[in-house]
Each structure stands twice: as structure tokens, then as C-alpha cells.
Amino acid sequence: MVGDAFQIGLAATGACTHEVRMEGSEIRPAPTGRPKSDGEAGAVGPEIAVLVVEDDPAYGCLIRAQLMSGDAALLVRVEEDFEQALALLCSGRFQVATIDHQLGSNTGLELIELARERGVEIPLVLLTGSDDPNIEREAVEGGASDFLAKSEATARLLARTVRFNVQRHAASAALAQREQQARHRALHDPLTGLPNRAMLDEEVANALNRLHAEAGSGFSLLYMDLDGFKPINDQRGHAVGDAVLVEVAQRLRGSVRAADCVSRVGGDEFVILLAQCAHEVDANRIGDAIQTAVEVPIDLGEESLRVGLSIGINVVTDADASPADLLSAADAAMYSRKQERKDGVGIGLVRTNAKSREVSLDGRLRGALQAGLVVPHFQPIVTAASSDVVGFEALARWTDDELGQISPAQFIPAALRTGLIVELGRQMLLGACGWASRIPGKSLVSVSVNVSADHVRSPMFDTHVREALSVSGLDPRRLQLELTEQVEWEHDETIDARLGALRDDGVCLVLDDFGTGYSTAEVLARFPVTAVKLSRGLLVGAQASPRRECMYGGLVALGRRMGASVTAEGIETAEDQAFVQRAGATHIQGFMFGRPMAAPDVLTKAA
Numbered sequence: 001m002v003g004d005a006f007q008i009g010l011a012a013t014g015a016c017t018h019e020v021r022m023e024g025s026e027i028r029p030a031p032t033g034r035p036k037s038d039g040e041a042g043a044v045g046p047e048i049a050v051l052v053v054e055d056d057p058a059y060g061c062l063i064r065a066q067l068m069s070g071d072a073a074l075l076v077r078v079e080e081d082f083e084q085a086l087a088l089l090c091s092g093r094f095q096v097a098t099i100d101h102q103l104g105s106n107t108g109l110e111l112i113e114l115a116r117e118r119g120v121e122i123p124l125v126l127l128t129g130s131d132d133p134n135i136e137r138e139a140v141e142g143g144a145s146d147f148l149a150k151s152e153a154t155a156r157l158l159a160r161t162v163r164f165n166v167q168r169h170a171a172s173a174a175l176a177q178r179e180q181q182a183r184h185r186a187l188h189d190p191l192t193g194l195p196n197r198a199m200l201d202e203e204v205a206n207a208l209n210r211l212h213a214e215a216g217s218g219f220s221l222l223y224m225d226l227d228g229f230k231p232i233n234d235q236r237g238h239a240v241g242d243a244v245l246v247e248v249a250q251r252l253r254g255s256v257r258a259a260d261c262v263s264r265v266g267g268d269e270f271v272i273l274l275a276q277c278a279h280e281v282d283a284n285r286i287g288d289a290i291q292t293a294v295e296v297p298i299d300l301g302e303e304s305l306r307v308g309l310s311i312g313i314n315v316v317t318d319a320d321a322s323p324a325d326l327l328s329a330a331d332a333a334m335y336s337r338k339q340e341r342k343d344g345v346g347i348g349l350v351r352t353n354a355k356s357r358e359v360s361l362d363g364r365l366r367g368a369l370q371a372g373l374v375v376p377h378f379q380p381i382v383t384a385a386s387s388d389v390v391g392f393e394a395l396a397r398w399t400d401d402e403l404g405q406i407s408p409a410q411f412i413p414a415a416l417r418t419g420l421i422v423e424l425g426r427q428m429l430l431g432a433c434g435w436a437s438r439i440p441g442k443s444l445v446s447v448s449v450n451v452s453a454d455h456v457r458s459p460m461f462d463t464h465v466r467e468a469l470s471v472s473g474l475d476p477r478r479l480q481l482e483l484t485e486q487v488e489w490e491h492d493e494t495i496d497a498r499l500g501a502l503r504d505d506g507v508c509l510v511l512d513d514f515g516t517g518y519s520t521a522e523v524l525a526r527f528p529v530t531a532v533k534l535s536r537g538l539l540v541g542a543q544a545s546p547r548r549e550c551m552y553g554g555l556v557a558l559g560r561r562m563g564a565s566v567t568a569e570g571i572e573t574a575e576d577q578a579f580v581q582r583a584g585a586t587h588i589q590g591f592m593f594g595r596p597m598a599a600p601d602v603l604t605k606a607a
Ligand code: C2E
Pocket: 379, 394, 395, 396, 407, 408, 409, 412, 425, 428, 450, 451, 452, 482, 484, 512, 513, 535, 536, 569, 570, 571, 572, 589, 590, 591, 592, 596
């Protein structure tokens, strides 16, 4: 069995007598390695970590010796145990594996299938001693990348097969990435990163299709043009003009929900498609908020500039129009609004000494994720009846060297816009599960991690959840995934299957922001959730209006009727607590019981 440091001697092959050290994830041949002659190892490329799964220890040793003599840069670990091999394959530490066809009472094909199910993408090469002609076909169908008969497996062929598979895998991953980047470039504006006109047209066409399918729904188009942008660009130069456009783009994105499409369609023209906004009063209210956000002076270090915004709104409730006509109507409404607006908004120049400040959050967020600066803080969740702590919600926190603390309300939209939400979600899962697994003496305390629909849709989601569980060793029943309803969980079989499988493994699903987003009842019916959460916004509303109070109670009852527990969020005072207890909430979360805290603080309190 492979240990932390061990000695192998394989006199029979004469191929290896050397020590292999394993420290953490590293697998290194000791410097005393075997001689390298011209006739032996081929050209040495970059190091490759190879896992050899072989239940016969002597044969495992032989393969390792062959691999290492065939290619000096192969770092090899042998694993005999089936479950352990599966965990290692999922660990992300290896770039390739060879797997014996017979593994005690299991088969190598079973291992390959399980690994593929868990999202393992590295090349898996099946080694077999059998000459059954069907094995080759079964191997490929079962997810093997390559196949080698043991009788033919010379040192050279083994090593070459391993390296070739790794290179081919890397090449196809690079190709897929290039294709994705090309598609992204074709549909996005390079300056602001927002969708361009082509993508907007697609989104409008999709919205029309949805409207066609569900009469009574609708959406709004906001056509926007900056007032006073041209003089800024002409007088202060294009770099300043670009910085203003980037800042405006960010403010627009930050003013609407993730499901809304914010696009740049011309020099200083933007269009927002507000999904699910079929009423003029809602569209006007959102338009007012956007205008206010954009017209706040833009801080550009030495100076701050002000631009105005004219908006034309087209509320679309009829599916029979063409996207081009709908956009022209919104454009025309914008133009007439601009003519009316003679209030001198344009360029206002204010000199300040403010420290130069990076305009875009996107680049900073990428750097912050690479540096591990986005970390989970933890807020307790207690039972409504006895205030016992039963879990914690992990909330992302980011402190930037220059900008200080940045709120999730700002960086989650940036993460969604840039696709960084996938990496952010991965890090939150790893951080939260790792932390929860270390809570001393609180084995039943759960940890809730917020996951966005974009992350769940990405093919890596499953791997990320399972990686977080396997690395931390956390019992899946202690992990809860909070799905936020602010974004649209459009019907998607992959998502449903993925979440269903995790649920089957014991992971709990929670519906966040219950009752505030899209088609509450529909989402509740689709996902087998164990809990729903009601936001503070709903609570504040309920305390101010009898109709909303009724609604709050109704949502609690609906959640409970569906067999879910109901967590009331945002409990700040004893009155809040009494109110949600009367409404029937089963769990409570809020500043009254604890603010989100850095991990060590919570650990001390929970211990
Ligand atoms: P959420 O998941 O609904 O989280 C609850 C929010 O309510 C948190 O805000 C929390 O700090 C705040 N809160 C808790 N108790 C009280 C209270 O008593 N009074 C008030 N006024 N607020 C309270 P936070 O941390 O700013 O997060 C905002 C939202 O950002 C979250 O809403 C969630 O949707 C999103 N978010 C946070 N972390 C992550 C993450 O790791 N991934 C994803 N995808 N989204 C996240």
C-alpha cells in the first residue's frame, strides 16, 4: 500500500529501485532516481501526475516502474483500494490515470463510470489482461479515454499513451475554451463587457417566444442615451470617455436583476430588457432608479464628471411585434423624452482630490478570487421555538486593499456579469464545507451556501459540490444549497437532474428569497426543497400593511404545507421575532441572534 514515504525494489524487472516521496498533493521521484539512457525515456516534457489503479501490488509496482522508466517526468502513485482510488480521482490531484480492468470484486469500468458521473474529466486509460474483443467497445462507451492490453504494455508504450492522452485532453480543453471565448466576443461589447446588439436581439426574440407561450406575461425595453457624453469624449479624450462608459455600464448592471439583460448598442446608447416586467408603473419606477444611479457624479480620481440619462420605455405585452420594431418604438420614446428634457443636465465638472480609483470591479474581483480575498462569513440560524443554533449561512465577504469592504450587492452582479460566479461559488463551497467540518462537538450543525443559477447551470457545479464534500469530509446532510429566486430558474432538465442527484445523496436544497422572485409556486413544485427562506424585505412590508401581513402568513403556510421548514430572515428586534413566530416560521436568522462573522469567531462561539 502506498504510504507517506516508501521504498520499492523490483529486482525482477530491474527497472526501479528508488524512493518516492509523497507530501500532501505532491508526488515526486527522489533525486536518486534511475539512470536515463538514450534508449530509455523519451524527451522529457512537463511533469505529469499519474494515478495507477491496480489491485495487485506487485503488478502496480511494475507499472509504476515501467511508467517512470518510460518517461522521467511522470510522477506516479499506485492505489489498490477501489473507494480510495475514486476519492483520488475526484481530488483533482492527477492529470491522468491508468485503471486495471479487474479490481478485486469490482471492475475498472465501474470505477470509470462512477468517476465520470462525479465529473472527473481527466483521461482514464483502461488496462486489461483479457483478450475479449468486446472490452474495447465497452471501455469507450463506459467513459474510458483509451485502452491498452497488458500483454502489449511496454514501458515506452505505457508512458507514451499516458502523455499522449494528457496532451490530447489539454488540446481539446483549449479548443473548447477558444470556441467559448469566440462566441463571447461575438456577443459582447469589448469595452464594457455587456451584451452587444446581436445578443440583445437574441434576448428580445427569446422574450417574445416566452410571451407567446405564456399569455399575460410581458417584458419592458428601456432604450437609454447619455446626455452630455459627447463633450466629455471630445474635450477630455477617449480614455476618459471610455472610463465613463464602463462606470455607467456597471451602474446599469447594478440597478437591475441578474435575469435582466443590460446591453450596449451604440457609442453611448444602452438598452435594458427587463424580464417579467409587464406594467408601466413598475417599468417607470425602475427607470427612475436607473436614472438616479447614472446621474450621480462619476469619480475619476482627479476629477468627477456628471452625465445625464434619457430613457424611452416600451412595455411589451403583445407577442406579435418584431424585435426591430419594438426597439425602434423604445428609441423613439427616448428621443422625444430627450427633447423635453431641457434642464441643463449634461456635463458638470467637479474637481476633487480623491485617490485614483479603479473604475471596473471586474478585474479586481478576478484578482481577489485568485488571491483568496473573497471569504465566507457565517451567520447563525436558530430555531424559532428555542433559539438553538442549528446552522449557519455562509455569506461572501470581500475586503479590497484600496476600496475597503465591498458589498455582495455590488460584487455578485459583477461575478455574474463576468462568469466569475462559478469560481466564487467553488471557493465558497470549499471554504464553507471546510469550516463546518471543523466545528468541534457540533456534528449536526448545518452550513448553507448560496448558489446562483449560472453556477448550477455550469458543467462544473457537480464537481465543485462533490469536491467540497470530499476534501472536507463533511457529511452531505450537513450541507444546504440556497437557491435564490431573484434569478429565473428557467425549466432545464440538466439543472433538475443535477439538483435531484445531490438531494438523493443527502444534500439539502433551500429556496432563498421565497415569494419575492419568479413563479414561486412553480419553483417550489419543481425542486424538492427542505426549507424556504423569507427575506427581510417581506417582513418589513408585512409589518406595514395588513395585506402584506396576510401574504407573509400565506407564504409561511405554503412552505410548511410543502413539508419544508421556513426560515424568517432579517430578525433585528423582539417585535420582529414575535411577528414571525406568530406567522408560524420554524427558524430565524438575523442580526438579533448574530451578524455574519469571520470563521474563527463563530468557531469559538459554537465550540
Ligand atoms: P441572502 O442569501 O438572502 O442573505 C441574507 C442577507 O441578509 C445577507 O446580506 C445578510 O447579511 C443580511 N441580513 C441577515 N440578517 C439581517 C438583519 O437582521 N437585518 C438586515 N438588514 N439584514 C440582514 P449580504 O451578506 O449583504 O448578502 C446579500 C445577498 O448576496 C445574499 O442574500 C445572497 O443572495 C448574495 N450572496 C451573498 N453571498 C453569496 C455567495 O457566496 N454566492 C452567491 N451566489 N450569492 C451570495
